[in-house]
Amino acid sequence: MTYVTYVPVVLMLSFFQHKTLFSTGLTRRQPDVVDELRLHNDLQVTKKESQVILYWNNNLTKEETEKYSVKYILSYTFFDTFQERKERLQEKKKRIRLELHPGFKAKVKTQVFMKETEDLIKEGSWTECTYRSPPVYIQNLSCIIYNISFFNCTWHIKAEDPADVQYFFSYRHTEKYFECQQYIRNARNKNIGCHMKDISFQPLRKIILNISVVDLRNNSRRLSYYKGFTPQKIEKLNPPINVSVSLENRSIKIHWKPPPTIGSGEKKCFKYQVKITDSKIVDVTEEKYEYLLLRPAKKCTAQVRAKKEVCIANKIWSDWSEPVIIYDEETVDSKLLSLTLFSLLIFLGSLLICACRRYRFLEVITMPFPGPTDKVTTWLATDETHHQKQNSVQMEMQSEVILKISEDNGDEDIQQHTYLKESEDL
Numbered sequence: 001m002t003y004v005t006y007v008p009v010v011l012m013l014s015f016f017q018h019k020t021l022f023s024t025g026l027t028r029r030q031p032d033v034v035d036e037l038r039l040h041n042d043l044q045v046t047k048k049e050s051q052v053i054l055y056w057n058n059n060l061t062k063e064e065t066e067k068y069s070v071k072y073i074l075s076y077t078f079f080d081t082f083q084e085r086k087e088r089l090q091e092k093k094k095r096i097r098l099e100l101h102p103g104f105k106a107k108v109k110t111q112v113f114m115k116e117t118e119d120l121i122k123e124g125s126w127t128e129c130t131y132r133s134p135p136v137y138i139q140n141l142s143c144i145i146y147n148i149s150f151f152n153c154t155w156h157i158k159a160e161d162p163a164d165v166q167y168f169f170s171y172r173h174t175e176k177y178f179e180c181q182q183y184i185r186n187a188r189n190k191n192i193g194c195h196m197k198d199i200s201f202q203p204l205r206k207i208i209l210n211i212s213v214v215d216l217r218n219n220s221r222r223l224s225y226y227k228g229f230t231p232q233k234i235e236k237l238n239p240p241i242n243v244s245v246s247l248e249n250r251s252i253k254i255h256w257k258p259p260p261t262i263g264s265g266e267k268k269c270f271k272y273q274v275k276i277t278d279s280k281i282v283d284v285t286e287e288k289y290e291y292l293l294l295r296p297a298k299k300c301t302a303q304v305r306a307k308k309e310v311c312i313a314n315k316i317w318s319d320w321s322e323p324v325i326i327y328d329e330e331t332v333d334s335k336l337l338s339l340t341l342f343s344l345l346i347f348l349g350s351l352l353i354c355a356c357r358r359y360r361f362l363e364v365i366t367m368p369f370p371g372p373t374d375k376v377t378t379w380l381a382t383d384e385t386h387h388q389k390q391n392s393v394q395m396e397m398q399s400e401v402i403l404k405i406s407e408d409n410g411d412e413d414i415q416q417h418t419y420l421k422e423s424e425d426l
Contacts, residue, residue, distance in 0.1 A: 043108055043129045047098075051226075052131055054094045058110045058124070068121070069113040076106035079132075099227045100141060103132035134223050137161035138211060143229055144316065145201065146236040148262055153209065154184065154193035161190075164216050169194040172208040173201065201231040203263035232263040232312045239321035240272065240287075240304045252291040252326050256304050259318065269311035275303045275320065291326070300326045 046053045060070065072089045078101040087094070096104065110124040137160070143153040153169060167190060169180040184193030201207075206228045213223040240256040247253075258270050272284040276291060277300045291302075301323035308314040 043106070043127045045129060045131050047131075052096045052098050052104075054096065054106060054108070054129075056092055056108050056127065058092070060110075067115070069115045069118065071111045071113065072108055073111060074106065074108045076104050078102075078104045097226075097228065098133055100136055100138060100225055101133070102136050103130070105130050136225070137165075137213065138167065138225055141209070141211070141225075141227055143207075143209065143234050144236050145199075145231055145234055145262065147238065148260060149197060149199050151196040151199045152193065155211065157186070157190055157192060163188075165213050165222065166216055167191045168212045168214060170210045170212070172210070174205050201262045203232045204230070206230055230312070232261075232308065233314055234316070235262055235308070235314065236316045237261060237306050237308070237318040239318050240306050241321075243302070243304055243321050243324050245302060245324050245326050250292070252302075254289045254291065254302050254304070254324075254326075256287055256321070258287065259306055261308070263308070264311050266311065269308050270306050271309040272304055272306050273317070275305075276326070277301050302326050 042057045042059070044055045046055065054074070056072070058070065058072075070090075072092065073086065074089055074094055075084055075086045076096060077084045080101055096106075098104075105128070107126045107128040109126045111120060112122045113120055137158050138155045139158060141153065141155040143151070145151050155167075157167070169183070169191065171178055178196070178199075180191075180194035180196065182195045183191045184195060186192045207230075209225075209227045209229070211225040212221050213225075214221050238259040240259055243254065243256040245252060245254055254274065256272075258265065258267065263269075267287065270285075272287070272289075274282045274284055274289045276282075279291075282289065303320040303323055305318045305320045307317045
């Protein structure tokens with residue numbers, strides 16, 4: 001047992017000893033090799049439309065490049081943002097989108113690593129360059145997509161822009177070029193925006209905007225400004241649709257459906273906000289919201305708005321939906337009164353039934369009444385016969401009176417007829 005344990009320990013000690021000797025030897029030989037590496041960078045700048053392409057050369061031989069792992073640290077800062085951006089690259093070039101920035105300051109250095117261990121063995125010094133773009137007269141360029149197929153872009157023009165230039169808008173999307181359909185102009189008759197409609201978008205394909213500055217004196221183009229957008233990031237959604245309200249178990253439930261969009265319509269992509277009168281705005285991730293029923297001081301309404309946040313970062317909220325009346329004071333009072341009365345009636349009815357069963361009131365109420373005695377029956381029959389005789393006598397007297405009246409009327413008619421006949425004879 002002791003022999004079996006001893007052998008692995010000896011082997012492990014021998015392994016670490018050889019490894020230490022190997023590493024020490026490598027460290028001793030490494031400075032001679034590293035000192036021969038020349039890591040000076042030659043940095044160049046090329047302008048191409050909206051991009052500035054940086055090139056550099058590390059002066060390493062092909063054998064040295066194959067023997068070691070070579071990487072580059074690039075740092076650049078736009079003049080109008082002062083935010084440094086750093087990247088580690090393996091290629092010897094970098095495309096920087098200039099867009100509307102007036103220029104930038106960049107620097108690059110080379111790092112050499114051992115291929116086996118990725119240990120840094122040498123690092124060069126920084127090589128710097130500065131690029132200044134031609135004068136930029138446009139600022140605050142912003143675009144928005146709304147109603148699925150409407151596209152608006154606006155920009156501001158600096159006060160120092162030349163009086164004899166005009167700005168024209170176009171864009172490229174899905175390898176196609178489109179020109180502005182309708183320009184928006186300022187008081188100086190300069191184009192400061194573009195409105196387009198009936199546009200179709202591929203949500204994941206970028207829109208590359210181009211604003212060309214044209215010299216009106218000779219109709220020549222001076223400058224072009226470029227900027228790229230992803231359609232889903234600049235889409236302003238319509239308000240949520242089918243907003244409805246229901247009252248359940250002393251709570252208000254608000255339901256809605258997501259609005260149409262140019263991108264993904266999955267439920268997880270949307271974020272909502274619910275605004276209720278006299279309440280704070282609430283963030284919601286589902287298509288419903290439950291609100292406890294409280295007595296308001298005035299009419300209470302609910303509104304919902306939406307944006308995309310999960311599938312793609314979009315900071316633009318939709319407009320609020322049309323207000324939906326949750327309840328007002330009169331409606332709540334009538335509902336509560338009806339509910340209270342109904343509950344009270346059910347309680348009283350149940351109490352009455354229990355009391356009737358307890359004290360046998362139903363048996364007393366449903367007990368049959370006894371029939372009349374023989375004397376009462378005979379008296380009732382005699383009384384009924386007497387009334388019948390009186391009724392028959394009265395009817396005979398009325399008949400005689402009617403007959404007498406009829407006879408009297410007949411005599412008068414005869415006399416009148418005789419008088420008329422005598423008058424005719426005369």
